[in-house]
Amino acid sequence: xxxxxxxxxxxxxxxxxxxxxxxxxxxxxxxxxxxxxxxxxxxxxxxxxxxxxxxxxxxxxxxxxxxxxxxxxxxxxxxxxxxxxxxxxxxxxxxxxxxxxxxxxxxxxxxxxxxxxxxxxxxxxxxxxxxxxxxxxxxxxxxxxxxxxxxxxxxxxxxxxxxxxxxxxxxxxxxxxxxxxxxxxxxxxxxxxxxxxxxxxxxxxxxxxxxxxxxxxxxxxxxxxxxxxxxxxxxxxxxxxxxxxxxxxxxxxxxxxxxxxxxxxxxxxxxxxxxxxxxxxxxxxxxxxxxxxxxxxxxxxxxxxxxxxxxxxxxxxxxxxxxxxxxxxxxxxxxxxxxxxxxxxxxxxxxxxxxxxxxxxxxxxxxxxxx
Amino acid sequence: xxxxxxxxxxxxxxxxxxxxxxxxxxxxxxxxxxxxxxxxxxxxxxxxxxxxxxxxxxxxxxxxxxxxxxxxxxxxxxxxxxxxxxxxxxxxxxxxxxxxxxxxxxxxxxxxxxxxxxxxxxxxxxxxxxxxxxxxxxxxxxxxxxxxxxxxxxxxxxxxxxxxxxxxxxxxxxxxxxxxxxxxxxxxxxxxxxxxxxxxxxxxxxxxxxxxxxxxxxxxxxxxxxxxxxxxxxxxxxxxxxxxxxxxxxxxxxxxxxxxxxxxxxxxxxxxxxxxxxxxxxxxxxxxxxxxxxxxxxxx
Numbered sequence: 001x002x003x004x005x006x007x008x009x010x011x012x013x014x015x016x017x018x019x020x021x022x023x024x025x026x027x028x029x030x031x032x033x034x035x036x037x038x039x040x041x042x043x044x045x046x047x048x049x050x051x052x053x054x055x056x057x058x059x060x061x062x063x064x065x066x067x068x069x070x071x072x073x074x075x076x077x078x079x080x081x082x083x084x085x086x087x088x089x090x091x092x093x094x095x096x097x098x099x100x101x102x103x104x105x106x107x108x109x110x111x112x113x114x115x116x117x118x119x120x121x122x123x124x125x126x127x128x129x130x131x132x133x134x135x136x137x138x139x140x141x142x143x144x145x146x147x148x149x150x151x152x153x154x155x156x157x158x159x160x161x162x163x164x165x166x167x168x169x170x171x172x173x174x175x176x177x178x179x180x181x182x183x184x185x186x187x188x189x190x191x192x193x194x195x196x197x198x199x200x201x202x203x204x205x206x207x208x209x210x211x212x213x214x215x216x217x218x219x220x221x222x223x224x225x226x227x228x229x230x231x232x233x234x235x236x237x238x239x240x241x242x243x244x245x246x247x248x249x250x251x252x253x254x255x256x257x258x259x260x261x262x263x264x265x266x267x268x269x270x271x272x273x274x275x276x277x278x279x280x281x282x283x284x285x286x287x288x289x290x291x292x293x294x295x296x297x298x299x300x301x302x303x304x305x306x307x308x309x310x311x312x313x314x315x316x317x318x319x320x321x322x323x324x325x326x327x328x329x330x331x332x333x334x335x336x337x338x339x340x341x342x343x344x345x346x347x348x349x350x351x352x353x354x355x356x357x358x359x360x361x362x363x364x365x366x367x368x369x370x371x
Numbered sequence: 372x373x374x375x376x377x378x379x380x381x382x383x384x385x386x387x388x389x390x391x392x393x394x395x396x397x398x399x400x401x402x403x404x405x406x407x408x409x410x411x412x413x414x415x416x417x418x419x420x421x422x423x424x425x426x427x428x429x430x431x432x433x434x435x436x437x438x439x440x441x442x443x444x445x446x447x448x449x450x451x452x453x454x455x456x457x458x459x460x461x462x463x464x465x466x467x468x469x470x471x472x473x474x475x476x477x478x479x480x481x482x483x484x485x486x487x488x489x490x491x492x493x494x495x496x497x498x499x500x501x502x503x504x505x506x507x508x509x510x511x512x513x514x515x516x517x518x519x520x521x522x523x524x525x526x527x528x529x530x531x532x533x534x535x536x537x538x539x540x541x542x543x544x545x546x547x548x549x550x551x552x553x554x555x556x557x558x559x560x561x562x563x564x565x566x567x568x569x570x571x572x573x574x575x576x577x578x579x580x581x582x583x584x585x586x587x588x589x590x591x592x593x594x595x596x597x598x599x600x601x602x603x604x605x606x607x608x609x610x611x612x613x614x615x616x617x618x619x620x621x622x623x624x625x626x627x628x629x630x631x632x633x634x635x636x637x638x639x640x641x642x643x644x645x646x647x648x649x650x651x652x653x654x655x656x657x658x659x660x661x662x663x664x665x666x667x668x669x670x671x
Contacts, residue, residue, distance in 0.1 A: 206451075206454070207447060207449040207450070207451045208451050208452065208453055209451075210416075210421055210447050210449075210451055211445070211447055211451030211452065211506075211509075212451075212468075213420075213421050214419050214420065214421060214440065214443075214444075214445040214519075215440065215465070215468035215469065216440040216441050216468065216469065217468055
């Protein structure tokens with residue numbers, strides 16, 4: 001008898017080819033994606049440097065950092081510019097060498113260079129600190145010792161120079177500062193994709209849609225009426241979680257409340273319209289749920305929410321930029337933690353706006369055809 | 372009040388409704404008959420604007436279905452109200468779809484269908500009969516001129532069915548036009564006018580008493596006899612036979628000509644080895660229904 005049930009379940013599954021496709025394709029896609037994507041070993045982390053010394057010694061430090069393959073160095077023209085590069089997100093790290101570095105080195109005065117890291121993502125910060133070690137390792141310092149063999153024997157300290165590390169934006173490297181803003185996005189994604197995702201399929205499956213379509217309500221009023229409650233719930237949730245973050249986890253205040261609200265609105269619009277699209281393409285609630293999860297899982301893993309974007313190889317990186325959540329993470333961390341300027345976030349805002357236009361447009365087209 | 376002008380609809384290149392024209396006058400109860408899959412539901416859905424016609428026009432109250440929406444109500448074959456909402460919430464919801472806010476009117480309506488004690492119950496917990504009543508109340512909430520009912524009494528006990536029909540007559544007396552699909556003969560008998568749909572085509576229209584003419588000139592005989600399978604086959608194979616039907620101990624034979632009567636008697640006598648008397652009678656709706664359905668099926 002159990003066999004009969006098993007057989008029946010399998011038969012039912014087989015009659016839903018879309019679901020089968022989802023069940024088979026999803027693990028494959030995710031496997032390949034994560035097999036390639038999740039190396040957890042960031043590469044080519046952008047580092048802005050300002051070298052005022054421009055000497056053989058300072059070059060030695062930069063070359064060694066570069067050849068390690070971890071940092072991708074580029075020059076900016078002041079110490080302040082380094083911090084701004086990191087604030088904008090263009091760089092994750094910075095290196096400052098002042099103009100009397102080599103003279104102090106020669107005088108055996110143990111000069112200091114400054115290494116800056118972005119503290120927003122503590123795991124990346126730790127990795128960057130570790131890799132910044134190649135600035136001071138033996139390969140660099142040995143060459144400094146044996147520069148002038150015939151010179152009089154000067155006592156050289158163990159370390160010819162020191163490196164000072166400054167963690168920017170999240171100096172205590174609090175994990176909650178890093179996670180909480182992203183969690184807001186994940187929760188809104190879940191509410192929007194799953195609740196909205198099943199909302200219309202459900203009316204269809206339960207046959208209430210037919211009964212509703214004979215009433216004079218216009219299709220657009222129907223959709224707006226169906227979506228608005230979820231929009232409000234999602235926006236309310238956004239501030240609820242933020243409120244918890246502010247009161248319990250000392251989450252910093254945003255640089256601009258207006259920009260934060262704008263983010264909430266645009267992001268919720270993207271997610272709700274995507275949920276609507278899911279609801280319109282799905283034939284059953286099961287399918288809708290599956291598609292929603294299919295979107296949520298890679299969004300969490302490939303967006304830079306948990307793993308830094310720098311850890312995602314170039315082949316997979318374009319997918320990261322196709323995920324709306326990626327831009328949400330960038331903006332909310334920028335607003336709350338780094339106080340990034342709007343000009344540096346405008347592209348991310350624009351991306352979210354385009355996503356919402358695209359999903360709403362696609363929903364309208366699909367909606368006209370299918371209802 | 373309701374008009375269909377040469378409407379057709381195909382799904383996957385199969386004509387489900389094929390060039391149907393009909394007209395229903397105000398205050399009439401119009402019954403659409405037909406076997407399962409004949410296209411009844413598709414037709415009623417086109418008339419009520421849920422699906423578009425491929426060709427032809429459907430008019431309600433002289434308006435295109437889209438514009439006529441405020442003037443008609445529709446009850447689907449399946450329960451389509453919200454199970455998680457209470458009876459009252461459902462009724463109010465549908466009333467608001469038509470901007471009807473008159474609570475007293477809704478109270479009267481709920482009372483009229485005996486739902487007052489169940490007002491606060493969730494629609495999903497009601498029995499089948501009460502769900503039907505609720506669906507009807509929701510469809511009547513805006514006091515429409517026309518009511519489309521897709522198999523309104525399918526699976527309903529005879530008592531509730533009678534109650535519903537008594538009510539349909541009242542609605543009709545109030546001047547409402549009712550369009551009902553059914554395959555219950557007893558129910559068809561109650562309609563003012565009937566149309567018979569078979570394989571997407573209207574094959575007969577008329578009042579319950581004159582729709583029988585659709586069979587043309589036929590001769591109906593009846594006798595009391597136990598069911599004998601071989602006899603049925605033998606009778607069915609006679610050239611003149613249109614239909615052989617057994618009701619308990621009653622055997623009904625419909626012939627295309629009166630002269631074959633003796634042949635039928637002989638066949639019966641040969642099989643039962645006892646003399647039988649055939650009484651002539653009139654075709655009933657069930658005879659018409661089955662005969663028309665058979666004709667259509669054999670001509671496919």
